[in-house]
Amino acid sequence: MKIQNPVLHGFNADPSMIRVGDTYYIANSTFEWFPGVRLHESKDMVHWNLLPSPLSTTTLLDMKGNPASGGIWAPDLTYADGKFWLIYTDVKITEGAFKDMTNYLTTATDIRGPWTDPIRVNGVGFDASLFHDDNGRKYLVQQTWDHREYHHPFNGITLTEFDTDIMKLRPETARNIYNGTKVKLVEGPHLYKINGYYYLFAAQGGTVYTHQEVVARSKSLDELSFESEPDGPFLTNFDTPDLGIQKQGHGALVDTPGGEWYYASLCGRPWNHENESAYDPRGWCTLGRETSIQKVEWDDQGWPRIVGGHGGTVEVEAPKDAILTDAPVDGSQHDEFDTPELNGEWNTLRTPFTAEVGSTGDGKLTLIGKNSLASNFDVSMIARRWQAFDFDAETKVKFDPFTYQQMAGLTNFYNDKHWSFIFITWDEKKGHVIEIGENNNGNYTSYLKDDAIAIPDGTENVWFKVKARKQSYSYEYSFDGQNWHEIPVTLDAAILSDDYVLQNYGGFFTGAFVGLAAVDYAGYDQPAEFGYFDYKEL
Incomplete structure (x- = not known):
């Protein structure tokens, strides 16, 4: 089987992909649209079925009066301790110096719900994700917002320990672990522990044609201890303007039962008017930011690399142990x-x-x-x-x-x-x-x-x-x-x-x-x- 990108057509941005057993799940942003967070499942990464949205009540999500493109930004789905954990952000301001927002946590033993009443986590920044360390400790990893006009508003990636005994963050543990590269606009962090290293995947460059994903790693979770991947970025289409999918970057890493690795990313498919260059403007994405999946290999230095180069490919080899999934052939x-x-x-x-x-x-x-x-x-x-x-x-x-x-x-x-x-x-x-x-x-x-x-x-x-x-x-x-x-x-x-x-x-x-x-x-x-x-x- 082949993965044909994008795998989720139309507005399905900021994918958070995980695997539980032989089943893959993707959670996507929904912004001001209700219900909140779009969920799909698959056993082959090729064919995907829509699941009920988890944020289907005003107890879990109250967006009345939210601005356009406020609301649910970059939800993070994880599985640990026998249940699904969903971190989501409700953004109340999109324009200007401030990004007033609240990050929430809800859990469920079944992906179809019911989901617990939300726990208010913090408002430090958007794109928050939850990292479950192998020693049992948990951490919130998030973009950090700085309103001060003499600072860059994207003020690095903050890590804060989450205490499961009281189901609250310990703000005294907060520390900046990564500032990104000179590309700036570092956001969308996801943290993984693989072969003794902590790997931080983060987006940069804004969610436009300069978008990219970088990877950094560290042996510890100490302040500013992460070093960026050499010969990066990990994924970008900035220099591949002729590829059918563009804007790839923000996303999540997943492994298969057989030990293969894949990365789910947002992407866009631009078109142009007849009288326009296909390079400037690069195009108009009426279908919004969709979801693509690329295959990942690890080099001899232990760094992840996109198969086919950092621009990725439209057609990707499906997992060798994929289980054929019955799903609709189109969106009619x-x-x-x-x-x-x-x-x-x-x-x-x-x-x-x-x-x-x-x-x-x-x-x-x-x-x-x-x-x-x-x-x-x-x-x-x-x-x-x-x-x-x-x-x-x-x-x-x-x-x-x-x-x-x-x-x-x-x-x-x-x-x-x-x-x-x-x-x-x-x-x-x-x-x-x-x-x-x-x-x-x-x-x-x-x-x-x-x-x-x-x-x-x-x-x-x-x-x-x-x-x-x-x-x-x-x-x-x-x-x-x-x-x-x-x-x-x-x-x-x-x-x-x-x-x-x-x-x-x-x-x-x-x-x-x-x-x-x-x-x-x-x-x-x-x-x-x-x-x-x-x-x-x-």
Whole structure:
């Protein structure tokens, strides 16, 4: 078998991979999307199945009001003492000098839960991970944030002992064990003990095209005792711009039962407009940061090296002892909304899907109109990741607005400042109409205006479709679900990419989503009904 990178398509960033017995698990960041932390499992590293998210209650995760790309940063999954340990960070500020955040710990004996109530650990820095030493001691390893303008904000990697008797850190043991290299921005640390050495894996260079992973090692856990790998970095695509996957770096190391080694990393797949260089800009990653896996070998000096060179490869040899895993071949999804629980691919913004937002079952999804899609509070939307560059998605909507402040339909969404929306609304002259709106860096545009499409009297349902074709996407509508009409508005898909958002905003860590939304910022809670949803990868 071959591993085809990326192994997890669409927004699946900051992988923390472990093995328990013959099964591999990956935990990924989810940022402001609820539920928190995305989990997959596999026995072959090639085919992966989605598991229930561990942070599925507001007891474990309360993100109301969090900024875009705040929330869950770089969760760390480990297994020790007969249970799973999950360290996760909830970031409350993404812009400016400060990064207010809280690191939490929860545990479970079964990866599917239940997970214990969270223990507040600290707020020293993000990307915290838990290291279980072979002498029974445990340590929190984390990026360290420094708000002082005369210091670099990424102030090395801090190690602090965690006391399992009282389930708290011992802050008096905190020490800086590594400052990274001159590349700076050292983050995402994971610590391992192999053949008598402590190996520290850490990301550098920012999670963009200069991203990289470095390795350092030490015989002790003393302050600044770690030396960097010679002839590094361990992994980067900064100097491999023609490879199909880019941005590799932040991730985690794992061994197989047979003694092979692999490294799971975030990655991106950029594309370019026809009139752009493929080198500058290197491209637009509308699918966000995905997950790749590279094979690792150890040199005669005991340093890990990526097989095929530090840029990695798109196709990788699977483990020799891999057990074939049955998993979906693509991300296509058809949902008739016939159960009271949402399909596991659906996500909501910041808060869970509750009766205040809507309900599902009996062949329909009801969404109660709330704030606009530009809000960080009370957004009535369910959405799923773009997992392919080319796809069609469609739905059927029943909605009876009586003001232009009410809208319901199909959205393609990156964050509160970058999205588009085809929707039913009210026009003073035409009554019920179809409009397309787009938010581009917070600047809103109505594309149809006086040409908004009038919905014939007596029409009960309107069907909406989006056709995404890598560089652009467009919308269609139907009044019978059979005869579709193209709307002559072509939207630039780059606006829904990490790289576009980065130009004006520091929180650029997610990816494009397609979803269903109902807006009533008039405050009358006007409901919308959705008859089905279909997402088909091409």
